[in-house]
Amino acid sequence: MTITRRGFLSASAGFAAMPVLRAAAAPLPREVDIVVIGAGAAGIAAARRVMAANRKVVVVEAASQIGGRCITDTTTFDVPFDRGARWMHNPETNPMIRLARNAGFDVVPAPSGQKMRIGRRNARAGETEEFLAALVRANRAIDEASRGKLDTSCASVLPKDLGDWAGAAEFMLGASFAGKDLKELSAIDKARAQDRNAAIGCRQGLGTLISKLGEQAPVALSTPASRIVWSNRDVSVETQSGKIAARAAIITVSTNVLTSGAIKFAPDIPKRTLDAASKLTLGSYDHIVMQLPGNPLGLSRDDILIEQSNSTRTALMCANIGGSSLCSIDVGGSFGRDLSEQGEKAMVAFAKEWITKLFGSEAAAAVQKTSVTRWNASPLIMGAMSASSPGGQLSRKVLAEPIGNVFLAGEATHETLWGTVDGAWESGERAADAALRKIGALKDEPADVPTQSTKRRRAPRQ
Numbered sequence: 001m002t003i004t005r006r007g008f009l010s011a012s013a014g015f016a017a018m019p020v021l022r023a024a025a026a027p028l029p030r031e032v033d034i035v036v037i038g039a040g041a042a043g044i045a046a047a048r049r050v051m052a053a054n055r056k057v058v059v060v061e062a063a064s065q066i067g068g069r070c071i072t073d074t075t076t077f078d079v080p081f082d083r084g085a086r087w088m089h090n091p092e093t094n095p096m097i098r099l100a101r102n103a104g105f106d107v108v109p110a111p112s113g114q115k116m117r118i119g120r121r122n123a124r125a126g127e128t129e130e131f132l133a134a135l136v137r138a139n140r141a142i143d144e145a146s147r148g149k150l151d152t153s154c155a156s157v158l159p160k161d162l163g164d165w166a167g168a169a170e171f172m173l174g175a176s177f178a179g180k181d182l183k184e185l186s187a188i189d190k191a192r193a194q195d196r197n198a199a200i201g202c203r204q205g206l207g208t209l210i211s212k213l214g215e216q217a218p219v220a221l222s223t224p225a226s227r228i229v230w231s232n233r234d235v236s237v238e239t240q241s242g243k244i245a246a247r248a249a250i251i252t253v254s255t256n257v258l259t260s261g262a263i264k265f266a267p268d269i270p271k272r273t274l275d276a277a278s279k280l281t282l283g284s285y286d287h288i289v290m291q292l293p294g295n296p297l298g299l300s301r302d303d304i305l306i307e308q309s310n311s312t313r314t315a316l317m318c319a320n321i322g323g324s325s326l327c328s329i330d331v332g333g334s335f336g337r338d339l340s341e342q343g344e345k346a347m348v349a350f351a352k353e354w355i356t357k358l359f360g361s362e363a364a365a366a367v368q369k370t371s372v373t374r375w376n377a378s379p380l381i382m383g384a385m386s387a388s389s390p391g392g393q394l395s396r397k398v399l400a401e402p403i404g405n406v407f408l409a410g411e412a413t414h415e416t417l418w419g420t421v422d423g424a425w426e427s428g429e430r431a432a433d434a435a436l437r438k439i440g441a442l443k444d445e446p447a448d449v450p451t452q453s454t455k456r457r458r459a460p461r462q
């Protein structure tokens with residue numbers, strides 16, 4: 001049975017009113033042109049691209065909702081908060097910002113830069129300057145090392161004289177940027193990462209935005225792909241609701257899910273691909289969200305605050321999210337991983353201890369409702385964002401190589417925007433174009449849907 005595109009669209013429009021029932025009710029087509037695995041940013045971007053080329057597509061998603069690492073929680077607090085990605089970056093090149101505006105979302109830039117706390121006081125202007133200078137020197141050292149013959153860890157090339165700012169610089173460039181400590185991070189990968197300037201939020205939530213952008217796509221929720229049979233001619237994707245025959249497949253699951261073996265391949269997925277994924281494992285990054293009514297910290301809307309730290313036991317705070325009383329204490333890297341493993345109670349205890357250290361016990365006493373994320377424990381994601389181990393940067397390109405008629409997408413396949421939502425989005429569009437070309441559905445780049453490669457992007461830092 002082949003379901004027409006119109007059939008898909010009307011079915012998904014009906015499901016949109018009842019997003020959870022959509023999962024159980026969606027009949028899986030037996031045949032499509034392209035099947036997409038995963039309905040995160042990459043999967044939705046890929047599906048939209050295939051639909052724009054007038055080809056039949058279905059997205060199979062293991063979770064009960066669209067979004068993957070972009071999920072907006074609208075029930076825990078009285079304002080929406082993003083449990084995964086929160087910020088879009090690079091407004092001059094990021095296509096998602098335009099899509100958000102066109103879809104009627106309130107796109108709100110956060111104040112630029114971050115505030116620095118030194119114990120119980122704010123850093124003086126001169127101290128903030130010193131910190132920024134330390135950050136520039138650390139970045140420069142990593143950039144220089146990345147031009148060497150052999151890749152190395154970011155930690156090994158940091159200037160040794162960053163003094164009191166070493167801890168904060170390491171936190172900002174490692175745990176906070178990529179979810180890994182600098183000793184686990186490739187200098188080349190870090191140096192090639194495109195600047196993520198400006199933090200731009202979406203009042204309704206980034207997860208809500210991805211769901212909205214996926215509204216017209218035929219998505220079968222709660223439908224994990226369990227086995228993929230592939231060749232150079234076609235692909236078959238097996239799920240508990242049936243088998244889908246397709247001419248090509250686009251896989252967008254995270255690197256940790258790919259290497260976990262949760263999806264079986266016949267023939268086996270090439271070792272080269274698995275090796276690449278295993279050099280791009282996910283770092284750890286979590287939000288500990290607290291309701292702090294009355295602004296006891298005296299911070300502004302979306303203020304970002306870090307501390308002068310001398311250990312990895314530190315955090316980044318996003319205060320008064322979107323003008324609400326919610327503050328998120330974000331933890332990452334090895335410290336964040338250990339903490340999240342200990343569970344919600346330990347995470348909230350740390351966040352209160354951190355606020356007490358920086359603002360006093362009255363501030364911590366004002367905390368009301370809390371909620372934490374634990375992305376490493378989510379079996380469908382297993383971490384936060386891919387970060388290359390030393391020597392692994394080329395793996396991003398390898399991961400994006402087609403395997404017969406199977407195309408891999410997702411943030412980890414993006415050489416410069418890895419770890420971001422717009423990197424995931426662009427990778428989904430690229431994989432869709434490649435799959436469409438492979439099945440003969442796309443000769444040249446369609447005039448009405450320019451690929452990201454034709455758009456102006458800021459060159460990666462050298």
Ligand SMILES: Cc1cc2nc3c(=O)[nH]c(=O)nc-3n(C[C@H](O)[C@H](O)[C@H](O)COP(=O)(O)OP(=O)(O)OC[C@H]3O[C@@H](n4cnc5c(N)ncnc54)[C@H](O)[C@@H]3O)c2cc1C
Binds near residue numbers: 257419
């Ligand atoms: C806490 C946190 C904060 C972040 N902050 C930011 C930020 O501020 N800005 C930013 O740009 N980025 C941020 N990121 C990173 C960003 O969220 C990701 O880079 C991006 O969302 C990844 O999208 P993706 O489509 O590649 O993968 P995913 O979102 O992981 O999508 C993959 C999908 O595959 C599904 N899946 C898994 N197994 C199967 C299966 N067997 N069958 C079918 N489906 C399956 C999953 O459920 C998931 O929906 C953050 C991430 C985290 C965790």
